[in-house]
Amino acid sequence: MTRIDLLLVExxxxxxxxxxSTLLCDTRETEWRMMxxxxxxxxxxxxxxxxxxxxxxxAAAVIEAMQSVGxxxxxxxxxxxxxxxxxxxxxxxxxxxxxxxxxxxxxxGATEANNLALRSTYIPGRPLVTSxxxxxxxxxxxxxxxxxxxxxxxxLPVGSDGLVDLNAVEQVFATRSGGxxxxxxxxxxxxxxxDLRVVAKAAREVxxxxxxxxxxxxxxxxxxxxxxxxxxxxxxxxxxGGPQGVGALYVRRGTPLPPRSLLVGGEQERGLRAGTLNVxxxxxxxxAADVVRRDLSEEAKRITxxxxxxxxxxxxxxxxxxxxxxxxxxxxxxxxxxxxxxxADAVLxxxxxxxxxxxxxCASGAPTPSHVLLAMGLSREDADSTIxxxxxxxxxxAEIEHAAQAVxxxxxxxxxxxxxxxx
Ligand SMILES: Cc1ncc(COP(=O)(O)O)c(C=O)c1O
Numbered sequence: 001m002t003r004i005d006l007l008l009v010e011x012x013x014x015x016x017x018x019x020x021s022t023l024l025c026d027t028r029e030t031e032w033r034m035m036x037x038x039x040x041x042x043x044x045x046x047x048x049x050x051x052x053x054x055x056x057x058x059a060a061a062v063i064e065a066m067q068s069v070g071x072x073x074x075x076x077x078x079x080x081x082x083x084x085x086x087x088x089x090x091x092x093x094x095x096x097x098x099x100x101x102x103x104x105x106x107x108x109g110a111t112e113a114n115n116l117a118l119r120s121t122y123i124p125g126r127p128l129v130t131s132x133x134x135x136x137x138x139x140x141x142x143x144x145x146x147x148x149x150x151x152x153x154x155x156l157p158v159g160s161d162g163l164v165d166l167n168a169v170e171q172v173f174a175t176r177s178g179g180x181x182x183x184x185x186x187x188x189x190x191x192x193x194x195d196l197r198v199v200a201k202a203a204r205e206v207x208x209x210x211x212x213x214x215x216x217x218x219x220x221x222x223x224x225x226x227x228x229x230x231x232x233x234x235x236x237x238x239x240x241g242g243p244q245g246v247g248a249l250y251v252r253r254g255t256p257l258p259p260r261s262l263l264v265g266g267e268q269e270r271g272l273r274a275g276t277l278n279v280x281x282x283x284x285x286x287x288a289a290d291v292v293r294r295d296l297s298e299e300a301k302r303i304t305x306x307x308x309x310x311x312x313x314x315x316x317x318x319x320x321x322x323x324x325x326x327x328x329x330x331x332x333x334x335x336x337x338x339x340x341x342x343x344a345d346a347v348l349x350x351x352x353x354x355x356x357x358x359x360x361x362c363a364s365g366a367p368t369p370s371h372v373l374l375a376m377g378l379s380r381e382d383a384d385s386t387i388x389x390x391x392x393x394x395x396x397x398a399e400i401e402h403a404a405q406a407v408x409x410x411x412x413x414x415x416x417x418x419x420x421x422x423x
Contacts, residue, residue, distance in 0.1 A: 044399040044406070045355045046310075048239070048333060048392035049188050049216055054284070055241035055393070061287035062243055065280040072277045073268060082279045089286025096289040097233070097250055098224040105249045105269045106282050110215040111137040112262070113234035113249035116273070117211045118142055118182060120257045121232070122152075126179035127208070129154045129172055131164045132375040133189075138182055138213050139371075152179070160377045162192035162325035169202045177206035185228070186217035189372040189388055190325030191334030193217070200229035209255065215239055215247075219292040220331050220392075221300055231255045237285035240292050241393060246281030295393075303391050304332040306400050310389060311335055313404035318411055324373065324386065333391035338378065339411050341418070344387045350410035354403045357388045 045053070054062075070082030090101040097104075107113045114137040122128050122145045130142050132155050146153040154172050157165040164183060181203050183194050196212055203210045211232040214223055219240020225233055232255065236247035251257060257272060266274030292299075314321055314337060324336040339347065344358040358370075369383035378386070389403070 042402075043353050043355050044403040046389040046391055046395070046399070046403055047355045047357050048395075049388065049390035050357055051238045051244060052241050052392045053394055054238075054243060055288050055291055057291050058237075058242050058284040058288040062280045062284035065283040070279070072279055073266075082277075085283045086277055086279060089282045089289075092286035092290045092293075093248060096218065096223070096293045098226055099250055100253070103225075103250055103253055105251060105272050106277060107247050107249055107273060108245055108278070109238075109247035110135075110213060110234045110236035111247075113236075113247050114138045114182075114211075114213055115141050116249050116261050117232045117234060118180070119145055120261045121180040121209050121211065121255075122146065123179065124149050124152065126152065127154050127172060127176045128152050128179055129156065129169060129181040129183075129208075131156045131158055131183055133158050133162065133164065133187055133372045134182070134184055135188055135213055135215070138184070142182065156183075158375045162187060162190045162372070162376050163329070164194055166195065166198045166202075169199055173202055173206040173208065178208055180209045180211060182211040182213070184213040184216070185223070185233075186214070186220070186331045187325070187372060188216045189334075189370055190336045190376075191216070191331035191390075192325040193329045193331065196228045196230060204229075216331060216334075219288070219296070220303075220333065222296060225250055225252070237281065237288060240288055242285035242288035243281050246278050246285050248285070299393050300332045303393070303395065306391050306395055306397065307333050307335055307389075309397075310391070310400045310404055311337075313400070314407060317404065317408035321411075324376065324378070333395070334388065335390075336373070336386055336388045338382050338386045340382060340385055342385050342411050342414050344385055346414045346417075347387060347407070347410045350413050351406040354406045354410075356403075357390070358384075358386070 065085055068078070068081065070078035072079065072082040072086045087101070090104050093104055094101040105116070107116065114135070118128070118138065118141045128142050128146055130138060132139070142153055156168045159165065169181060181199055183196065183199055185196060186193050196210065200210050209231045210229070211234070212228065212230050213234045215234060215236045216239060217223055218235040231252045233250040234247065238244040261272055263274040266276070268274055268277055311323060315323070318339060320340055322338045322340070324338060348356065348358060369380050370386065373383040373386055374380070
């Protein structure tokens, strides 16, 4: 039995057995937690919005699929077995989203899903409505497809609380009809949520399609595509404990898409996504979706409590820090905190035992400040002094305690080093 098999068995036992047995399993879980810390060291990993640790069930499913030969398009027995595995994953993901399996197109992640969604639905001369706080995979695609007709691109205003002004959607559609609206359900930097039902209602009245980038919310809060009333939805497996490099686009049945969208050279995914299916990745995503669906509300409650505790500890230790974004309309595990006058990169460097992000991870390394925080009206200096902490299913109380102490120490250290330097 491999180490992963062992952990899997014990995770299942933990669910089913008495509290006494839970103790035994906790030891194994601690091992699992340690394995998921970078370099196996004692780092508090608070960067789930960049990527979450793979769930044991997903890792086991990936390994099992990788050890089996078979192209899901082949008609021989190994190929058919691979296709069956893919079918199961499609059903598992569909159950998480409350859609039918035939409405899912597997992709390499949310970046590709967002590209596919916008490149397929934008029609020149019709509006493409989005917001300045979207992920670059939406914003840059939207700019690219409308480059010859920039008047088609409409960016909705955003408030200082990170909420997109949804009344503006109605105003856009008072004079224009058709087209597509693309708004993220949850922001990757602040966690702020958008009420898509309002958007869908306005869009339906003028025959526009609705796409949402749901990458950060799938697996963190319930997502029901029927209730949201969207036509297209993008997601990425590694944000909810599946493997990296695999995701999906939900396309509501009957939504018109060109028969071949981004890639040519294969008929996979009903001709909408050419290329050999990533069977192991897809199977891992299905397994993660299956676990998440069963544990979602309990996990969300536990993670919200941990996030609130981190905020309490930090605002108590560093009274002038500020939490960004609408606090009562956020994802459970995300907090974006500005430490005025203290550059975030210096704070992160001063606490190697805490893994968190400056703005979004995708933007880290780039010299520009977060476009999301700037759109919310933060100054460049404040945006550069902001850290995003994102918690998830493996985060513990002890990690929060440790991270809060480390952050308070690092901020104080950097602040006094800056003060010394300016004397
Ligand atoms: C909101 C959002 N959309 C899209 C993506 C892109 O996901 P991926 O890199 O897995 O394709 C991310 C990644 O951070 C994200 O946070």
